[in-house]
Amino acid sequence: MSILDKLGKEIVYIDGALGTMIQLEAPDIIVPDELNIERPELLKKLHAMYLGAGANVITTNTFGANDYKLIESKYTVEDIITSGVQNAREVAKSAYVALDIGPLGKMIEPLGKVTFNEAYEQFKKQVVAGAKAGCDLILIETMSDILEAKIAILAAKENCDLPVICTMTFNENGKTFTGVDPIAMVAVLEGLGVDALGVNCSFGPDKLMPIVEKIIEYASIPIVVQPNAGLPIMKDNKVTYDIDKETFALYIRQMVELGVSIVGGCCGTSPEHIAQCVKILKGMELKKQESKDLTIVTSARSGVVFENITVIGEALVPTGRKKYTQALEKGKDMFFYSSAKQQKKLGAQIININVSTPGIDENAAMIKGVKRISSSVDIPLQIDSIHPHIIEQALRYYPGKAIINSVNGTEESMNKIFPIAKKYGACVIAMTFDESGLFQSVESRLDIAKNIIERAAKYEISKKDIIIDCLSLSAKAYQDRLLDTLELVSRVKCEIGVQTMLGVSNISYGLPERSILDRTYLAMALSRGLDIVMMSVYDKEMIETIDAFNVISNIDKSAINYRTKYSP
Amino acid sequence: MSILDKLGKEIVYIDGALGTMIQLEAPDIIVPDELNIERPELLKKLHAMYLGAGANVITTNTFGANDYKLIESKYTVEDIITSGVQNAREVAKSAYVALDIGPLGKMIEPLGKVTFNEAYEQFKKQVVAGAKAGCDLILIETMSDILEAKIAILAAKENCDLPVICTMTFNENGKTFTGVDPIAMVAVLEGLGVDALGVNCSFGPDKLMPIVEKIIEYASIPIVVQPNAGLPIMKDNKVTYDIDKETFALYIRQMVELGVSIVGGCCGTSPEHIAQCVKILKGMELKKQESKDLTIVTSARSGVVFENITVIGEALVPTGRKKYTQALEKGKDMFFYSSAKQQKKLGAQIININVSTPGIDENAAMIKGVKRISSSVDIPLQIDSIHPHIIEQALRYYPGKAIINSVNGTEESMNKIFPIAKKYGACVIAMTFDESGLFQSVESRLDIAKNIIERAAKYEISKKDIIIDCLSLSAKAYQDRLLDTLELVSRVKCEIGVQTMLGVSNISYGLPERSILDRTYLAMALSRGLDIVMMSVYDKEMIETIDAFNVISNIDKSAINYRTKYSP
Ligand SMILES: [Zn+2]
Ligand SMILES: [Zn+2]
Ligand SMILES: [Zn+2]
Structure with missing residues (x-):
């Protein structure tokens, strides 16, 4: 026995x-x-x-x-x-x-x-x-x-x-x-x-x-x-x-x-x-231990429990960010530290890290970044790469429970990502598209989400560790689908009961005064039950919106944080 | 016959x-x-x-x-x-x-x-x-x-x-x-x-x-x-x-x-x-005429059809507005004109008018205001008074279809307001409270709304002319009820199918940086189906939120208005 x-x-x-x-x-x-x-x-x-x-x-x-x-x-x-x-x-x-x-x-x-x-x-x-x-x-x-x-x-x-x-x-x-x-x-x-x-x-x-x-x-x-x-x-x-x-x-x-x-x-x-x-x-009965339905990610030291709205800082993605791209090209790992520290200060609870830029050794850069941040800033990381082997290496060296960004509903993606997620105990961002294409109907995207969760369960990955990315689209290209995404958020919450996520700022791509659109879409999504937002914490209005949401939803009790931050 | x-x-x-x-x-x-x-x-x-x-x-x-x-x-x-x-x-x-x-x-x-x-x-x-x-x-x-x-x-x-x-x-x-x-x-x-x-x-x-x-x-x-x-x-x-x-x-x-x-x-x-x-x-059959389920209010010249989000400007309420109060005291009716014109320019589609300030003849002031605005600014009016006789006089002289602000679920209020609303064909803001008190549960407030609509029907007032005020409360006093109001908005939309309204800015009363809370609550309410917002159109961020919402909800097609307004 x-x-x-x-x-x-x-x-x-x-x-x-x-x-x-x-x-x-x-x-x-x-x-x-x-x-x-x-x-x-x-x-x-x-x-x-x-x-x-x-x-x-x-x-x-x-x-x-x-x-x-x-x-x-x-x-x-x-x-x-x-x-x-x-x-x-x-x-x-x-x-x-x-x-x-x-x-x-x-x-x-x-x-x-x-x-x-x-x-x-x-x-x-x-x-x-x-x-x-x-x-x-x-x-x-x-x-x-x-x-x-x-x-x-x-x-x-x-x-x-x-x-x-x-x-x-x-x-x-x-x-x-x-x-x-x-x-x-x-x-x-x-x-x-x-x-x-x-x-x-x-x-x-x-x-x-x-x-x-x-x-x-x-x-x-x-x-x-x-x-x-x-x-x-x-x-x-x-x-x-x-x-x-x-x-x-x-x-x-x-x-x-x-x-x-x-x-x-x-x-x-x-x-x-x-x-x-x-x-x-002698003779005592064990207390039945309940399975905790909590999504938690951690740094090397402390955990972020996804109870209220969670902010993932997106500033460590090279696309469109010249300073970071240059730092990567020159191998300056100080930038990882300073960016993570700054993002944390501005309100990020988790940092997304992506090192994909032409001409560098992505694997080495990712491990360097993961080590640099996790040894110096107490904040969990989200490992963002299109290469499963890079994700795996990063997770291996990462001294906590990370998030993988991302899996999607295609067989290829699930077959590659789920074993890694299971082995290293990572949470996974799951994008709601599959072989049938991007940007399907609400119904299809909900089915994809359900399928991803079922497939994850076969790897003994609990649904609490799956985060559904409801896909924020750009208003420029998909204006008639933006409300679909919000409907998906509420249906994923209500019908599947898992964490939902949006990378809000896609919506405003190519339009002026992006913060206005971003912050409005964010508040609308929060109103529909959004749990996690991936965003630039340098966008003051987005942070303000989250602070306000925390008052409105009675998380920031008596508006203590809000008053402290915004009183003149 | x-x-x-x-x-x-x-x-x-x-x-x-x-x-x-x-x-x-x-x-x-x-x-x-x-x-x-x-x-x-x-x-x-x-x-x-x-x-x-x-x-x-x-x-x-x-x-x-x-x-x-x-x-x-x-x-x-x-x-x-x-x-x-x-x-x-x-x-x-x-x-x-x-x-x-x-x-x-x-x-x-x-x-x-x-x-x-x-x-x-x-x-x-x-x-x-x-x-x-x-x-x-x-x-x-x-x-x-x-x-x-x-x-x-x-x-x-x-x-x-x-x-x-x-x-x-x-x-x-x-x-x-x-x-x-x-x-x-x-x-x-x-x-x-x-x-x-x-x-x-x-x-x-x-x-x-x-x-x-x-x-x-x-x-x-x-x-x-x-x-x-x-x-x-x-x-x-x-x-x-x-x-x-x-x-x-x-x-x-x-x-x-x-x-x-x-x-x-x-x-x-x-x-x-x-x-x-x-x-x-000879022998032609009449085409069956359908009852149009449209809420419309009008100025002396043109109508506002409540299809998209409708903005009611609240600046003509004396409370806390010194300039307006002084104008009322001195009987300067120019202020009505300039405020209405300015509010319209900033985005109001309807103007709320209230003249209640100590020491003036409210009836005369209201009629003066109604005449002054309706003869000079092409914008519908919302008649705001606690006195039914003042509302009636204003409606009589008003050269269009107005909104009454307001009825509530008490017998006294309904008995006084509905006959007036019926006679002059006005829409009515209906506040979701009654004899049992202010700020009841979502369920009770929904019942009050249903009762108001049933009672209005007895006066042959169509539900399309009833606008349910879901009651925006102050975060300071009712922080744990703010989400209730949003739930009420979506339930009124879904279960009764009438126009919903909020006077959003109550939420931030007594807190710093009120615009942040107001605009966030507004976006959250819009996401739940809010139709009408009564607000200060002088609040730039509120107007921005509405402009953004119109892009997000595909009303401002191709974001033409948004780009025009916000491009540098
Ligand atoms: Zn020992
Ligand atoms: Zn020991
Ligand atoms: Zn003729």
């Missing part, structure tokens, strides 16, 4: 700390992972204690088993992982053996010097060795950098078929060390297809509560919590932790009541903590 | 010219009306000839029977009318006798010196005498000034119970001498409740065709046509007319095919023309 049959269906108990136990038994050890080879009986004893306490899952003693941490060790990563899995396996009986993977201990680019590929190779080595030695699942834990977690997950999923669980560790400010908030974590990890996600280490279960609540609010998959036993304190010249097993278990029960289904411990916890949890949780 | 049982149900033949026939028989006569008394046998002979030709309706020889034209006559109006009716009555048998009323021959204020009341007294005298002498209907004809026609109709309807038919005479430019176009004529005369309307005299039936087509396009009641026999020409030293009876009758047939149901002749026609019509129209 795979652990997948248990996750989310019953309470699963992971073990507690090995590190803390080892500290007691082998206080002089520098690289605890070496004990797998040097003192296998100790490890088996510790695993057996957790099994005896009632753990269903025991984690291997391989937290630091990577080349960076083993640099002075006489053992290889493979040796340590192989013995680590064997030690657990030998005592596990019906329990599951989780290959424990911790962070590399070095920061990854752009935060540090380790490259994406170097990190990937480390995690791959661990996964391959662990799977070969017979572990049952991969537990990626104590992650701070969402990109590192992503690389580890990709390495796991691309190199074995085992279930993957990932947990991150948070600071007192409610974010990880690199600034990732719980919403971003949930969106990215769920998007990457982990089987459970959650939080470990951090601090005691009491202080973890608000973070766990946030995770429960946004996650649709089983949630793991493995807290420390409170904060470390010195007592009788020994490090101990300030939360006793009873208190620990009471908090864990509270979390299970709220919706957590996988529990365990981290620093300072012992088999007694787990045993107390098993005792106190 | 009243003629009302025939009108619109079968072809009704009115006679042709008496004047032309009299010219032949009594070439020296100066006041032809005197012949009623001096040569009754001649009149009876002429009437009999028309009866012999097949006329169902013979008109009395009383075209000029008023004090202005009879100033040098030894007979009174009453004498002439009494004998005129008697002459016709004696030979009429089963035919109907129409009391013929022509224009006074003097212009009425403000075009001339005759006052409304003086004119009214003249027409009243004719009507009272005619009814007393036993005529069957009142035929008001050859009118040029819509106000004169209106006074005559009011005099007829207020002083007898006979059916009233009214026809006007047009010039080659398609308008009457005072500039009334066919749409305005139809709207005003229908509004005043005449039993048939149409055109007489003017020129030959060939050249009348486009005017008749316009009337047919807009009228919902039976249509009369009594053309001249072409244009007068000198032949053998005698005046004759250039269209022969066969050609005349062929044109008449064409008109009947299009929808005219009452035919006859004017200058130059003879019993032969009528006989030829009777012959050629």
Whole structure:
């Protein structure tokens, strides 16, 4: 029986700390992972204690088993992982053996010097060795950098078929060390297809509560919590932790009541903590976890939840933008930063990035742009390219949940884009045209939208991650179809119930005083239920229209933002 | 059997010219009306000839029977009318006798010196005498000034119970001498409740065709046509007319095919023309006349048909407008003119007029304003007062079809306003509140709207003349209800199918940069089907929004107006 049959269906108990136990038994050890080879009986004893306490899952003693941490060790990563899995396996009986993977201990680019590929190779080595030695699942834990977690997950999923669980560790400010908030974590990890996600280490279960609540609010998959036993304190010249097993278990029960289904411990916890949890949780029914119908995209740190009107800045598209085109030609990546920063300041919540200009290496430029912006501006990106391989590369390096711009209703497009979107957990802008041509009737465009969503579902892409572009046409060429697009917006909202999007300014192409037409069409579309507008945030009147809409639709309560911004 | 049982149900033949026939028989006569008394046998002979030709309706020889034209006559109006009716009555048998009323021959204020009341007294005298002498209907004809026609109709309807038919005479430019176009004529005369309307005299039936087509396009009641026999020409030293009876009758047939149901002749026609019509129209079926579902209001000259978005200028409301308040206080009526002219230039299609300010005679000020504007600016008025008697006075003097601002869903309001609206044929702004209070739920406000329309129907006020004010609330006080109003707009359009109106700028009351909120709310409302906006046309951004909407909704075809106005 795979652990997948248990996750989310019953309470699963992971073990507690090995590190803390080892500290007691082998206080002089520098690289605890070496004990797998040097003192296998100790490890088996510790695993057996957790099994005896009632753990269903025991984690291997391989937290630091990577080349960076083993640099002075006489053992290889493979040796340590192989013995680590064997030690657990030998005592596990019906329990599951989780290959424990911790962070590399070095920061990854752009935060540090380790490259994406170097990190990937480390995690791959661990996964391959662990799977070969017979572990049952991969537990990626104590992650701070969402990109590192992503690389580890990709390495796991691309190199074995085992279930993957990932947990991150948070600071007192409610974010990880690199600034990732719980919403971003949930969106990215769920998007990457982990089987459970959650939080470990951090601090005691009491202080973890608000973070766990946030995770429960946004996650649709089983949630793991493995807290420390409170904060470390010195007592009788020994490090101990300030939360006793009873208190620990009471908090864990509270979390299970709220919706957590996988529990365990981290620093300072012992088999007694787990045993107390098993005792106190006995007979509890799991809270049914609801699938959250929320569209979320994220930067490397924080998430944008599509609840109100969302603005995507379109200034990083070279067509008609000389300065940006020149920056691309000269390879000046500073422009990415300054434009993204400025657009964010003016009201963009997401930045569309397109680097298509003649004579440059688009793939390289896109990766450069994605890295540059995502490392310096806290704003999600929308990857805009007509080349699926460029989109894929950008998504691979992107440290968050992005939007793909775009798929359309043609078979070719869906066959190429959906697998990428699924793998990297991206949202997708879906343009409502297909092989029968551009600019069809409202009915046809609605059918195309429905078909796109059905086809996406076959790739297990939820409709919440599909954004329907209702196609803003130019008044110059299609004046008699402009109201059709607005009708499509309301019908897509009403009949399909997904996010709708318009690149409003097409309407005014070739006409004078474009802002007047754009802002009017925008307000009309908002009135019909439009969710997302892709626009130039440099257009003051468009931003004003959104600010006004937020007052009118009671989002900007008491017009606080409006008054602040517009009072003389 | 009243003629009302025939009108619109079968072809009704009115006679042709008496004047032309009299010219032949009594070439020296100066006041032809005197012949009623001096040569009754001649009149009876002429009437009999028309009866012999097949006329169902013979008109009395009383075209000029008023004090202005009879100033040098030894007979009174009453004498002439009494004998005129008697002459016709004696030979009429089963035919109907129409009391013929022509224009006074003097212009009425403000075009001339005759006052409304003086004119009214003249027409009243004719009507009272005619009814007393036993005529069957009142035929008001050859009118040029819509106000004169209106006074005559009011005099007829207020002083007898006979059916009233009214026809006007047009010039080659398609308008009457005072500039009334066919749409305005139809709207005003229908509004005043005449039993048939149409055109007489003017020129030959060939050249009348486009005017008749316009009337047919807009009228919902039976249509009369009594053309001249072409244009007068000198032949053998005698005046004759250039269209022969066969050609005349062929044109008449064409008109009947299009929808005219009452035919006859004017200058130059003879019993032969009528006989030829009777012959050629024999056995023809009337074209079923459809009730036109068009909301129309008019100035003294032209109509505004509510097909696209209609703008009502609100600048003539004293509240918060110092200059206007001062003008009212000082009795300066020039301000009415300059404001109306300016508002029209800026885009108002209708002007709301309210004179309520402390310390002035509101009734006098309102009448002054109505007269001043309607005599100098070609734009319909909306009469805005909380006092029904002021509304009634204004409507009485107003030379067109106005809008009443406003009725609401309370019994008191409906009981007072609907009789006035019906009598003067005005459209009515209906505010969606009632005794249960202001600002109710969408459902309640929709019910109030439905109730208002049902109650209006009991007064025989068509729903096309009811304009539902969906009530724009202030964001400051009712932020959570603003979208309700937009929902009400679309539900009123969809479920009741009447004109909807908003006084948009309430929304921004007390907030900064009001134009941003106003223009955004306006565009949102337009997107939900709003028909009429009452607004300050001095707000450039509001006007821009309407111009943009007209492009977006394909009203401003190829954006011709937009490009003209906004190209640099
Ligand atoms: Zn820990
Ligand atoms: Zn731990
Ligand atoms: Zn005539």
